[in-house]
Amino acid sequence: MIELQGITKIYKMGSQTLEALRGVSLKIGKGEFISIMGPSGSGKSTLMNIVGCLDTPTGGRYFLDGKNVAGLTFDQLAAVRNRKIGFVFQNFNLLPYSTAWENIELPMLFDGKNHRKRKERVTELLQAVGLYDWREHRPSELSGGQQQRIALARSLANDPPILLADEPTGNLDSKSGQEIMDILMRLWKEGRTIVMVTHNDEIAAKSQRVIRLFDGQVVPERTA
C-alpha cells in the first residue's frame, strides 16, 4: 500500500545543508499498525510528512497504492490528503475560529459532499470520540485531549484507509493519551492502516511492528 524507495530529504539553510533522511526504504501493507520510533531529530516527522503528502522528498521514490506520488499534481495531492490519508498532528492544527463541528466538517466540504451527508458523518464522528455535546465549542475552549479527539475525528471525515499520527499523545496527559490510543486501536481493528510516531515504548508495544529511525536512516530490525 505504501512503498518508499531510498527516500532522502535535505534541508538547505543558507550555506548549510542538513540531511534529515538518508535513504529510507520501507513497505507498509494494508491494515498494518506500525509505530515509528527514534530519538529526537532522527527524522520521524520528516518521514511522516512525506508519507502524508504534506512534503516532497528530495530524492527517492514513493509509491502509494502502486502509483508514483511524484507524478501527481498539487490538486491531485490535495485529493489524496483529503480522501486517502488522515493526518493527526502533535499540536492538533485545528482552525481556531471554527467550532468543533465546523473543523470536522471541513474535509467533507472540500470533497463536495452534500449537507445531509456531512451532517450525518459529523454527528457520527462526534459521538464516536465522545464530544457531541462540545460541537459548538471552539478549540480554545477545549482541553488538549478534547482537541486531539476532534482532530482525530476530522482526519476520519472522508473515511480514509490510511491514518498517520505524529506523536498524537505527545502533548497530552496519560489519561487523554490513553483515550486517543483506545480510539486508534478501534480504528485499526476496523481495518484501517495506521502509522504512528511515538516516544512511548508502552504505546509502541500495542502496534504490530516498530520501525526505528536513527540519524535519518531505518535501523535494521534484527538489531532493533
Add this chain to the structure above:
Amino acid sequence: MNATLPRFFWNEYRKRRKKTALITFALFWGTLSILLLMSFGSGITTQFKVAFSGLGETLIMVYGGQTSLPFEGLAKGRRIQLYPEDIDYLKERIPEIGRIVPESYTYLQVSANGKEINRNIHGTTDEFSLLRTQIPQMGGRFLDADDVAQGRKVAFIGWQVAKDLFGGAEVVGREIVINRIPFTVIGVLKEKTQNSMYNGPDAEQIYLPINAYRQIDNSRRLNQIHIQPREASQSKLIESRVRTLLGRKYRFSPDDTYAVSFWNTIENAQESEAIFKGIETFLGLVGALTLLIGAVGVTNLMYAVAKERTKEIGIKLAIGARRRVIVQQFLLETLFIFAKGTFWGFVTAFNIVHLIRLIPVSYDSIGIQSYLLRPEFSLQIFLTNMVIVGILVFLSGIFPALRAAKSDPIESLRYE
C-alpha cells in the same frame, strides 16, 4: 465551485470580521478623505472661475494717460483724455471691434426716501450690460437703447444701493435725486459673486444713460472705453490699433505705452487659467500623496492579515483543500472588505458633500462660504481612487496567499 463553499467562505469572513475591521475602516477613511479633499478642491476651483467670469468675458478697457515720449516737437508728460467722439472714431476704423461702450463716472451724493449717501455714478450705454454682465433682478431692467438715445432720466442701481436707500422695499419706479435732478429707478442688479473689479463692488454702483449723466457732470470726459473684440484672439491687434489711432488723433507716439493704457481681461483670463491649473495640480498632488499614505497603510494591514492566515491555509491544504479554493476564498474576502470599506466611504462622502451644498450661500459679499460650501462630487475621482486602491489591496493580499497555496502544506503549517 459547489454551492456550499460560498457559505463556508462567508462564515469564515464573519468569524474574522473583527480582525479585518481595521482594514475596512482604513479603506473607509481613505476613500472618505480623498473624496472630500477632491470635492472641496474641485468646488473651490469652480467657484473661483465663476467669480472671475463675473467681470464679463473677453474685454479690453482703454484709459487715458500721460505721454512718456516726446512726439513731433511736443514735450512728454502731456495728459491724454478720452472723449465721446472717440467711440465712433475707433469703431469706424477698427472692424475687429465687436462692441464699444463709453463710461464716465463721478462720486456724488444720492438722496432718496429721506436718506443721503455718496456713491459712484456712472454714465454709459445699453450695451454696457452685454460686456459687464449686469443682470437685473425680477421686475427690472438695465438701460436700453431708447433710454440712451433720448437721455431719459432713469437709473439702474446695485443691490446694496437699493438696500441702503430703500431698505427691503420695492425699488423699481421709485425716484432718486442726484445733483437736484430726479431719476427713476428702472432696475436693480442681481446679486452675484465677484472678486475682480475696478471701482468697488458692482453692488454699490449706479448707472445712468450717458446723455442724462452729462446733466450731472458736464466735463464730457470719458473715464474709460470698453471694447469687446469680435474674436478673443484679436485683442492684442485691437490694442495696438487703438493706440495708433488715438496717437494720430491726440498726437502721441504709437510706441508710447503710457499715453493710453489698457486692461485686458483676456490676458487676465490666461493668467487665472494658470492659477486654476496650479490649484488643480496642487490638489492632485495632495490627493496622490494621501492616497499613497492610505495605500501603504492598507497594504501593510492586508499583508499582516494574509501572513497571519498562512498557518490556516496550511491546515486547509493539509486536509485537502485545492489551490483554487484557497485563492478563491482569499479573493472573495478581500473583495468584500474592499467593497465594504470603499462603499461606506463613498456613501459618507457623497452625503457630506450634498448636505453641505444644502446650506444656502449668500452672495452679498465675497465670502469664504461661497468657496467652502460648494464642494463638487465627482464620480470620476471616486473611480480613479477605487482602481488604484483596489489594485494595491489585491496585490498586497494576493501574494502571501498565492505563495501559501503554491508550496507544500508543511511550509505553511510550520509558519507561526
